[in-house]
Amino acid sequence: MERLHHKDRVTRTLLSKGFTVIAIIVTAICIVPYLGVLAAAFSGSFETLDHLAETVLGRYTLTTIALVVMVMFCSAVIGAGAAWLVTMTDFPGRRWIEIALALPLAFPAYVLAYGYTHVLDHPGIVQSTLRDVTGWGPRDYWFPEIRSIGGAAMMLTLVLYPYVYLLARAAFSAQGAGTFLAARVLGKSPFRAFFQVSLPMARPAIASGVMLVAMETIADFGTVAYFGVQTFAVGIYTSWFTMADRAAAAQLALGLLAFALLLAMLERSSRGHAKYTNGRRNMPMERLRLSHAQQTGAIAFCLAPVILGVILPVIALTTMALGSEQNLLSPRYLGFIQNSLTLAGIAAVLAVLAALVLGTLHRVRATRLTGTSLYLARIGYAVPGGVIAVGLLVPFAAFDNGLDAWMRANFDISTGLLFTGSIWLLIFAYLIRFLAAAIGAYEGGIASVGANMDAAARTLGQDMPGLVRRIHMPLLRTSLLTAGLIVFVDVMKELPATLIMRPFNYDTLAVQAYRLASDERLEGAAVPSLVIAAIGLIPVILLCRRIGAGRA
Structure with a gap:
C-alpha cells in the first residue's frame, strides 16, 4: 500500500x-x-537595406504611419459613436443593430477588398453603369480610386471598428447615471455631457480598442498588397521573395517589430492608467429619447458600417461566386x-x-x-x-x-x-x-x-x-x-x-483567394473568400448571443 x-x-x-x-x-x-x-x-549585408533607404523605405514608413492613423481615427469614431448610441439612447431597431454591429469582425479585410474592387473598379458595375447612363468616356469623369491608401483604410476600418465598438460598449454599459445626470443638472446638453463626461470615462477602453486596431493594421498584408499600397508588411514579402534577400527582409521585420512592440506597450499603458470611476452602478442610466430626425440619424450612423462591412460584400461576393468556374466540391478545393x-x-x-x-x-x-x-x-x-x-x-x-x-x-x-x-x-x-x-x-x-x-x-x-x-x-x-x-x-x-x-x-483557402485575386480572377477568389467569411461568423455569432443575453 x-x-x-x-x-x-x-x-x-x-x-x-x-x-x-x-x-x-x-x-x-x-x-x-x-x-x-x-x-x-545583423548577420547579413546592409546593401539591400541601403538601397531601400534611398528608394522606398521612406515611402514604406510614411504610408504605414498614414494608414495606421486613418484606420485608428475612423475606427474610434465609428466604434465609440455606435457604442454610445446603442447603449445610451433608444431608437427603432436598436436591439438588432446592437448585435449586427459586431458582425464585420468575421470578415478579413482582403475579402472586402476583392468584393469592392469587383464593384467599384473601372470595369465594375458602378462605373460601367455610370458610363452607360451618361455616355461619358473613361477620361470624362472622376471616380474615387479603390486601389489606394484611402481604399485600404476603408476596408480595414470596416472590419476592425468592432474592436473599439465592443470595448466601448462594455465601458458605457458599466457607467452609472450619477455623473451623467450631474452634468445634465449643470445645464449640459445630452451630447455635450457625452463628450465631457461619458467619453472621458470610457477613454481607457476606447484606447485599448484603438491600439488593437493599430496592431491589426500594421499586420495586414492581403489588403495592402492587393491594392498596391507600399507598407512595411509588403516590403518584407517583397524582400523575401522578389529580391531573395532574407537579411533585408529581417531588417525590415525588425523595424516593424519595434513599431508593433511600441503599440503593445502603449496599449498596456492605457489599461494600466485607467483610474476613472463609473459612479454608482445601482443608478441605471435612463436611455435618452431622440427626436424623429435624431432617430433617423442614429439608425443611419449605426447601419452604415453594417451595410458596407457585411451586406454589400456578401451580395457582391455571392454574385461573383455564382458566375465563377470554381467548384467548391472538386478534389482540389476539398x-x-x-x-x-x-x-x-x-x-x-x-x-x-x-x-x-x-x-x-x-x-x-x-x-x-x-x-x-x-x-x-x-x-x-x-x-x-x-x-x-x-x-x-x-x-x-x-x-x-x-x-x-x-x-x-x-x-x-x-x-x-x-x-x-x-x-x-x-x-x-x-x-x-x-x-x-x-x-x-x-x-x-x-x-x-x-x-x-x-x-x-x-x-x-x-x-x-x-x-x-x-x-x-x-x-x-x-x-x-x-x-x-x-x-x-x-x-x-x-x-x-x-x-x-x-x-x-x-x-489553404486564404492562399487560394490571394492567388486568384493577384491574377485578377476576382470571381474565382470570391469562392474561398465566402468560405472563410462563413467560418468566421461562428465565433462572432456566439459573441452576438452573449451581447443579446446581456442587453437591456
Whole structure:
C-alpha cells in the first residue's frame, strides 16, 4: 500500500513539473522569432537595406504611419459613436443593430477588398453603369480610386471598428447615471455631457480598442498588397521573395517589430492608467429619447458600417461566386479546405492547452517568472505574421541545413527539411501569433472562479493537473470553447505567415483567394473568400448571443 501511495505521489509530482516544462517550452517558442529576427538582421549585408533607404523605405514608413492613423481615427469614431448610441439612447431597431454591429469582425479585410474592387473598379458595375447612363468616356469623369491608401483604410476600418465598438460598449454599459445626470443638472446638453463626461470615462477602453486596431493594421498584408499600397508588411514579402534577400527582409521585420512592440506597450499603458470611476452602478442610466430626425440619424450612423462591412460584400461576393468556374466540391478545393481546417484545428487545440497551462501555473504559483511567461505569450498578437515567419524560418532553416549537411558527411543520409518542410513550423507561428487571444478568453472565464475553490481542492489532495481536470475545465468549458473558436477563425484568415511558411504544394483557402485575386480572377477568389467569411461568423455569432443575453 505504501508503495502505491509513493508511486502516486511521484506521478503527481511529475505531472505538476510537466506544467512547468510545458510553460518553459511555450515561452521558448514565443521568444525564438524575436531572437531570429535580431540575428538575421545583423548577420547579413546592409546593401539591400541601403538601397531601400534611398528608394522606398521612406515611402514604406510614411504610408504605414498614414494608414495606421486613418484606420485608428475612423475606427474610434465609428466604434465609440455606435457604442454610445446603442447603449445610451433608444431608437427603432436598436436591439438588432446592437448585435449586427459586431458582425464585420468575421470578415478579413482582403475579402472586402476583392468584393469592392469587383464593384467599384473601372470595369465594375458602378462605373460601367455610370458610363452607360451618361455616355461619358473613361477620361470624362472622376471616380474615387479603390486601389489606394484611402481604399485600404476603408476596408480595414470596416472590419476592425468592432474592436473599439465592443470595448466601448462594455465601458458605457458599466457607467452609472450619477455623473451623467450631474452634468445634465449643470445645464449640459445630452451630447455635450457625452463628450465631457461619458467619453472621458470610457477613454481607457476606447484606447485599448484603438491600439488593437493599430496592431491589426500594421499586420495586414492581403489588403495592402492587393491594392498596391507600399507598407512595411509588403516590403518584407517583397524582400523575401522578389529580391531573395532574407537579411533585408529581417531588417525590415525588425523595424516593424519595434513599431508593433511600441503599440503593445502603449496599449498596456492605457489599461494600466485607467483610474476613472463609473459612479454608482445601482443608478441605471435612463436611455435618452431622440427626436424623429435624431432617430433617423442614429439608425443611419449605426447601419452604415453594417451595410458596407457585411451586406454589400456578401451580395457582391455571392454574385461573383455564382458566375465563377470554381467548384467548391472538386478534389482540389476539398484539399484547400482540408489543409485550412487541419492547420486551424491543431493551432486552436495547442493554443487552448498552452493558455490553460500558462494561466493555471501563474494562478497557482504566481511568480515573476510565470508573469513574464504570460507577458511574452501575449506579445505575439502585436507582432505581424510576416515578422514571426521571418523570425522562425531563418534559425530553423539554418538548423535544417546544418543537420542535413552533418548527416550527409557522417552517415551519407539526407534528413531533408525536418522543420521548414513541415506544417509544424507554420503551426508554431500561429501559436505565437494568436496565443494572446486564447489567454484572454481563459482569464475572462477564470476571473469568475473564486480562489477558495482552488484552496478547497488543494486541501482535498488535488495536485495541479487534478485541479485543472476536475475543477477548472468543467467551469471553463464555455470560455475554452470560445478561445478555441477565436484562434481557429484567426488562423483561417491569416495570410502573410501562411504565404511565407507553408510547405511546398500545401495551400489553404486564404492562399487560394490571394492567388486568384493577384491574377485578377476576382470571381474565382470570391469562392474561398465566402468560405472563410462563413467560418468566421461562428465565433462572432456566439459573441452576438452573449451581447443579446446581456442587453437591456
